[in-house]
Amino acid sequence: MSRVGKKPIPLPKGVKIQIGDRLQVEGPKGKLEVPIPPGVKIRQAEGRLEIVRDSDDFAALHGLTRALANSAVTGVSTGFTREMDITGVGYRADVKGKIATFTLGYSHPVEFLLPDGVDLRVDKQTHLVLTGFDKQLVGQVAANIR
Known part of the structure; x- marks a missing residue:
């Protein structure tokens, strides 16, 4: 119990x-x-x-x-944080405003629109840090990016 x-x-x-x-x-x-x-x-x-x-x-x-x-x-x-790494040769990410752009070996870049309440920071080109105040939303965005 x-x-x-x-x-x-x-x-x-x-x-x-x-x-x-x-x-x-x-x-x-x-x-x-x-x-x-x-x-x-x-x-x-x-x-x-x-x-x-x-x-x-x-x-x-x-x-x-x-x-x-x-x-x-x-x-x-205090907020919540999720850290993610992109693994692959030539793979990288970039953030401009609320749009995250991923270069993952496709013929085109993959764009991901971040919802309100979640911020994405790219420390290196392959290390992503998601922050927000809603635990469920931060986890769901991390799962969607993955």
């Missing part, structure tokens, strides 16, 4: 919380919303968030809600 849901989430300075039918988390990096499923309640007390469930029937949603809320708080305060 997992006990993830019982652990309180500390709120860093600069993070604002609004609790309704959705948990709204706002911080220096951005604003995220987390749905609150039925049977789970969120309380704010003494600079931390506590997630409680009505009964053991909601145990899975309890842990899930806590994990999503923790990711939202971490994302708006």
